[in-house]
Amino acid sequence: MQLDPDTCYETLLARDRRFDGWFFVGVSSTGIYCRPVCAVRTPKRRNCHFFPSTAAAEKAGFRPCLRCRPELAPGHGLLDLSSGLAQAAAALIEEGFLNEGSVEQLAQRVGVTGRHLRRIFHLEFGVSMIDFAQTQRLLMAKRLLTDTSLPAAAVALSAGFGSVRRFNDLFQKRYGLNPMRFRQDSSCAEAGTLTFPLAYRPPFSWQGVLEFLGFRQIDKVEYVDESIYARTVEIVRRDGKHVAGWISIAHAPQRYAIEVTLSSSLTPVIAEVLARVRRVFDLGSRPDLIDLHLGELAAGLPGMRVPGGFTGFEIAVRAIVGQQISVPNARTVLSRIATRFGLSVEGAPFGLLPTFPSAPALASVSPDLLRETGITRIRAEAIVALANEVASGRIALEPMAPLEDTLAALRGIRGIGEWTVQYIAMRALAWPNALPEGDAVLMRHLGFSQTAALKQHASRWEPWRAYATLHVWRLAEQAKLHR
Incomplete structure (x- = not known):
């Protein structure tokens, strides 16, 4: 850059x-x-x-x-193809990919050769991926020392260092300070929790995002009120281990940040949890560019984000279940799926209990068992087929996945139509130009009867059609309420 x-x-x-x-x-x-x-x-x-x-x-x-x-500091959004691959690699590194994987494996994950990724990464960030990873580990360690009371050994391991000695040596060499110099009073809200701020670029429509998430919340998995978003979470580590817990997010407008509180059970995966929260709230967004481009469409709710998912697989299941049924009915089915196949998180606030099941969990479920939650056979088969593809690594449903290859793979699964593919692209892959073609609300509110006419109209919103879609949905809901 x-x-x-x-x-x-x-x-x-x-x-x-x-x-x-x-x-x-x-x-x-x-x-x-x-x-x-x-x-x-x-x-x-x-x-x-x-x-x-x-x-x-x-x-x-x-x-x-x-x-x-x-x-x-806030991160970057995937604004264009030229920098998208480098940003995708950076996002994975921030989550700790290179703590266990190699640069070649990282390149394969984003769909390019190692040589090409090294070149474009250096052009974008001015350093090698190894140097970038080392800095991220040090900054995460500094953050944990400043914002928590975790022991030094836990800080070192959570930040991605193989040993406390390696952590101390590198910290002293890079910063010329003993790591304990950064130790401050714990920011823990209560025993057994950790709290971290995540910054954003204003404006930020906190209420707009909460309303979007609240309308779609899965009972017992999520909790949303006028000021808080909370949920259970499960992360499948690269070594196959499952880590579960809960998170709660509140707004801190005076700091231009959201504050994330998480259960101490998530300590081994702090970096990945925070990265996923950034996705849910689209904190890498550039509202100054997007709102200016969308003009009057965005004027009523400046700073609106496209909320992502804690996992792309969850978003995909939501989309499959929600095909051609109402949002309340879809929420009921999704709650049944979570209750039956998710993990239990004891001691979570707000009555939260099950996690949304991971891809490996649903990959081993028969379609007949899924049908018992209230969905059709073709949708149950689509969910199991997708779970197998995600669990095996053949499909990665995350912002850093190769876009066209991923969309093509999704289209190849029986029971997943173009609306579902575009919805997944919008919320799981964080593709800002996604457009849920044939969406009934878009068609009805904008007065179109043909998908081709909708696409032609939506071309004026490129490359931000996903953001425009959320604004149209909002306006349609307001019109409905005022009838």
């Missing part, structure tokens, strides 16, 4: 939050690097050096600012 120093400095002077996380500034007079929204006195232009990533700043010898904390 090419950075224009003069433009970056003007942004730094303005402390423009729209560009938080898009670049970092290293100050040669202090040896510190900051976010462009840091509240410290603005350094002189001649002392400023601009970097596309935290890893690039640290490779140049700068240490992270203790005030603005660069590890808290």
